[in-house]
Amino acid sequence: MSSKLLRGTFILTLGTMISKMLGLFYVIPFYHIVGSSGQALYAFSYIPYTIFISIATAGVPLAVSKYISKYNALEEYAVGRKLFKSGLIIMLCTGIMSFLALYFLAPYIAAMSTNSNVGSDIEDVTTVIRAVSFALILVPIMSLIRGFFQGHQSMGPSAVSQVIEQIVRITFVLAGAYIVMHFMNGTISQAVSVATFAAFIGAVGGLFSLIWYWYKRRVYLNELLLHDKGTMNISLTEMYKEIVVYAAPFVFVGIANPLFQFIDQFTFIKTMQSIGYDDDSARDAFAVITMQTHKLVIIPVALATAFSLTLVPSITKAFVNEDRTSLNHQLNQAFQVVLFLTLPAVVGLSMLAEPIFTLFYEHSELGTEVLRTYAPVAVLFAFFLVTAAILQGINEQRFTVLSLLVGLLIKLSLNIPLIKLMETEGAIIATAIGYAAAILINLFVIKTFAGYPFKLVFRRSLLIVLFTLVMFIGTGIVYKLLTLFLSPASNLSALIIVIISAAAGAGIYFYLSVKTRLIYFLLGEKVDRILRKLRLKA
Structure with missing residues (x-):
């Protein structure tokens, strides 16, 4: 290049x-x-x-x-x-x-x-x-x-x-x-x-x-x-026909999340009112789920997909050239990078939900509970974007429309019953199930048309989950110790808790990744450059 x-x-x-x-x-x-x-x-x-x-x-x-x-x-x-x-x-x-x-x-x-x-x-x-x-x-x-x-x-x-x-x-x-x-x-x-x-x-x-x-x-x-x-x-007709073919897949991927939120916009407040919430309380809950927590949840999604989507041109090239070895390698990298970056971030966001929500907005029991439930859904957001991009890379973007429609239908079917059953968290669970269904369809298409084996990704995913679990335990201990003398309901205390706990969690996760060389398999030589800049490696 x-x-x-x-x-x-x-x-x-x-x-x-x-x-x-x-x-x-x-x-x-x-x-x-x-x-x-x-x-x-x-x-x-x-x-x-x-x-x-x-x-x-x-x-x-x-x-x-x-x-x-x-x-x-x-x-x-x-x-x-x-x-x-x-x-x-x-x-x-x-x-x-x-x-x-x-x-x-x-x-x-x-x-x-x-x-x-x-x-x-x-x-x-x-x-x-x-x-x-x-x-x-x-x-x-x-x-x-x-x-x-x-x-x-x-x-x-x-x-x-x-x-x-x-x-x-x-x-x-x-x-x-x-x-x-x-x-x-x-x-x-x-x-x-x-x-x-x-x-x-x-x-x-x-x-x-x-x-x-x-x-x-x-x-x-x-x-x-x-x-x-x-x-x-x-001719202009030929021009715009080609433009539409290029642009159409991005339209469906781009409107996926807003469409899920649109279903909430039409159903959430009225359903909450039907189970006894007054108009102000229902609106406050709607703001928490669509604006306040959503803005926080998509931060790790943006970071993970930015890294993983850089691999998509390579996926396209390998698929066109029928280079099966290179294609499988690129797909392995895409799936592992998005999980490696997103999973620890959302687990940390969920664990530190109370001080983070306090720090960004104000102390709120509802905000804390919604953020704690919503944070893990970021993994699904990231995987949908990546799998949709891969479908484009292997020229099967038509299935993006199918998977999105199935996900939206599930969201629409489950939203009202789950809100009635679980209140605000019900809307989040409906979104998660809808996205999960869409991702499963995308994965099935990738396996079918790219002949992709998921064995290596599955093994590496278990390792990433294990590291995240160790990080969760270590960060949890630090968090509990800090809350013995600091209150997550105070802005200054919340800031201290978030900084120290996040640093502890990131340190544990990074150490395990370097020691097992997992980070090298995923990010390559970039890691050594970063370590040298941080003076952690000669």
Whole structure:
């Protein structure tokens, strides 16, 4: 791989990670401004918005970049420019149609999401959904421009625009909500409406940065057209047929988690009210499960999948070349890396649920119990993403649709009965069962079409589970000792408990992994470089 491509991949990955981390952590100060009821209202709008935006844009940057890169390699630069010009019009139309659809569907989504007998509730949810819908006009255009730059091996514009978009959005979310609540004496509904409209403001910031890059690099991009061979004249129909084939799998993977949350949005509050919860308590529980704990749970998912998905291009290459040995090796690495990184993280998150929830939000018995139950589900989130990516690598992405639909059907069937039986935790268990079913289907397809044996992964998984168990016991002892004189209900004490306990757990797990050389089998020479930097190895 060329140094330019490596540098570009690193820049894009770094930008994506910074953007995701900003998106994860802004929810903490936002919680202290609007509280659980405000976060619940925010979730009512953002879950459907995420689905709409995923359908409108998921896979577009990658699909467009693959398409343009393909024809640039053939020196048919005009083909990519033709796609770009027509794509801007199509993405604008797609964005406007998505905006209109969400804007006018808002009252119906609101009525299905909250107590339909209370008009003010429906009005508040409708308002916040409509406020966020404006972002749909601009985000598809941004996705296309990012894909265009990536197709020219220029990753900086995408990375920078993502970070700028998040910074502008989050600044507007927090400043806007704070001003409405504390200076204008506004309502929570007004504060959340301003916060959701921030998605549009952030999109403006991201789009301006991309336009700036375009004007900065337009001379170079136009010069490429002078070297165009001009031997291909591909119709727009053929272009977009190829783009859809590239992008479709990413749409289904991208909307998986929002769709599971969407089922909760339609069923959770009403079911909780049916078993005796009042509206405020039900909304608080909804905020805990969809915003507060969810933001914490997906942190280890993002880290694990970022490492494991780097193996997918190698999986594709091995499968196309029918190199069975290399394919099995790459699959072994993908499965083991995701388990190696995710399992200890979620076990630690579950064990330290009380001080972590206190540290990020406030001390809450409900928050603690939900986080403790929800954390292990992160393993399933990670495995679904990885198995779906592998299906794409072996060209069997059609089964991603089947597995997702089965998982959603199970979630929909079990959600209400399990909530009635187990209250808030019931929704988590329904999600876990749905994801587990989807993963089993994906694994069956991988075994069938790739001829993959799971023996080595099973043996290594037992070793990872054993190490995690030892870590759990060691961390548990440290945690119990610390709680003898520190209270997890206090912010400062919670911080001390989390730092010391997490360090102890990470140390135990890392030591066992190095001693048995498991970490070398999974991460290779990178480990020695890290150890030398930490001065743990000569």
